[in-house]
Amino acid sequence: MKNNLLVLAAIVLLASCKTETKQTTITEETVTETPLREYPEDIAAIFKAHGGIDTWNAMNNLCFTLPKGDIEEVHTVDLKSRKTRIETPAYTLGFDGEKVWLKQDSLAFKPERARFYHNLMFYFYAMPFVLGDEGITYSEAPALSKDGVDYPGTKISFEDGVGDASDDNYIIYRDPSTNQMAWLAYTVTYGKEGPSERYSYIKYDKWQEVNGLQLPSELQWYNVEEGQPTEMRNAMNFTKPTATATQLDKNLFEKPADGTFAE
Numbered sequence: 001m002k003n004n005l006l007v008l009a010a011i012v013l014l015a016s017c018k019t020e021t022k023q024t025t026i027t028e029e030t031v032t033e034t035p036l037r038e039y040p041e042d043i044a045a046i047f048k049a050h051g052g053i054d055t056w057n058a059m060n061n062l063c064f065t066l067p068k069g070d071i072e073e074v075h076t077v078d079l080k081s082r083k084t085r086i087e088t089p090a091y092t093l094g095f096d097g098e099k100v101w102l103k104q105d106s107l108a109f110k111p112e113r114a115r116f117y118h119n120l121m122f123y124f125y126a127m128p129f130v131l132g133d134e135g136i137t138y139s140e141a142p143a144l145s146k147d148g149v150d151y152p153g154t155k156i157s158f159e160d161g162v163g164d165a166s167d168d169n170y171i172i173y174r175d176p177s178t179n180q181m182a183w184l185a186y187t188v189t190y191g192k193e194g195p196s197e198r199y200s201y202i203k204y205d206k207w208q209e210v211n212g213l214q215l216p217s218e219l220q221w222y223n224v225e226e227g228q229p230t231e232m233r234n235a236m237n238f239t240k241p242t243a244t245a246t247q248l249d250k251n252l253f254e255k256p257a258d259g260t261f262a263e
Contacts, residue, residue, distance in 0.1 A: 017063030017076045017242065040138045042154050042174065046128045049179040051213040056129040059211070060247050064125055065240040072239075076252065077122050083253035084118050093118055096253050103259035114262035124202065124219060125238055128172060128181045135159040144173045144183055146229065151175065151182050171199070180207070180214070183229070201229035210241045 039047065047053040059079055066073040068088075076085045084095040090108035094101050095118045102114045123130055141153035151173035158168065173183035185199040203220040219236050222229035255261065 017065070017074050017240070037132070039132065040154065042152060043128075043131065043138060043172075045179040046172065046174050046181055047132065049174075049214070050128055050181070050207075053129065053132050055212045056132070058245055059213075059243045060245050061243070062122070062126060063240070063242045064238050066121060067237060067239060074240075075122060075125075076248070077119075077126075078248055078250075078253065082119065083250075084122065085253055086118065092256070092259070094253050094255065094259075095119065096255060099255075100262040101255035101259045102262050103256050111260075111262055121236075124184070125216060127184060127204065127216070129213075131156050131170065131172060141171045144171075144185075144228075146183070149176070153185075169199075180204075199227065200224065203229070203232070208238075208241065211243045213243055215241060215243075 039053070044053075047056075062075075062077045062079055064075050066075070071088050071090070074087045076087075077083070081097050082095070083097050084093075086093040088108075090106065091102065091104035093103075093109065093114055100115045100118045102109060102111055135158055137157045137159065139155045139157070141155040143150040143152050145151075153171045153173045156170040156172065169187045171185040172181060173185070174180065175182040181204045184202045184204060186202070187197070187199055201222045201224055203222060204216055205220075206216060206218040207214045208217040215238070217238055219238075221233045221235070223231050223233045
C-alpha cells in the first residue's frame with residue numbers, strides 16, 4: 001500500500017452491534033500508512049498467541065455485550081478513533097472523540113461516573129491488543145507465582161498525557177507454555193493525584209475466537225492479600241462479540257439532542 005492511497009466512496013451496511021442496520025456512505029479520504037512498530041519479545045509473543053497484532057490492526061470496530069442481571073449492556077467501539085457507544089434499556093452512554101455524553105430518563109447511571117466508565121470494560125476486554133497502543137513504555141516485571149506456575153510479567157506504563165489516567169500502571173502476565181495472557185495486574189488513579197502501588201488482579205483463562213482474534217469470554221476478579229491474588233471475588237461474561245473491518249457511521253457516536261455532556 002502506498003501513502004496517500006485514495007479510498008473510493010463505498011456503501012457500508014452496519015451501524016452498530018444491534019440487530020437493525022443503517023446505511024451510510026464513506027466519502028473519499030486520504031489514508032496514511034501506519035509505520036510498523038517493534039515490540040518487546042514477550043509482548044510480541046502474546047500478540048501472536050492471540051491472533052496477531054496485524055489481525056487486530058485490520059479491524060475497524062469491536063462490539064460485545066455484558067449481561068447484567070435481566071438487562072444487556074451493548075458496547076460498540078470504533079477501534080481507530082476509540083469513539084464509544086454503550087446502550088442499555090435505561091441509558092445510553094457515548095464518547096464522540098472529545099467529550100463523553102449521557103442520555104437517560106432517570107438516574108440509572110450516575111453522571112459523575114460516565115467519563116471513567118465509557119472505555120473501562122473495552123480496555124479490559126480488548127487485552128492484550130490495547131497494550132500495543134502508542135505512548136506505552138514496556139519494562140520487565142517480576143513473575144507472578146500462582147498455583148505452582150510462574151507467569152513471566154511485563155510492566156506497562158504510559159507517557160504523560162496519554163489517556164485520562166496516564167499514571168495508571170499495568171502488568172501483563174503470560175502463560176509460559178502457551179504465551180497467552182494469563183493475568184492482569186492494574187492500578188486505578190483516575191480522579192486521584194499521582195501513581196498508586198495498589199494493584200488489583202484479573203485472571204484471563206477463558207477465550208473465544210472472534211474473526212481470527214482470541215478475546216476473553218470471561219474475566220475473573222480476585223481478592224488481593226499482601227499484594228498477591230488469592231481467591232476469586234466475582235466474574236463477568238462477554239457475549240455476542242464481533243470484530244470487523246467495517247467502518248461504522250460516525251453519527252452513531254454523536255450526542256443525541258436530548259443527551260447531556262458529562263463533566
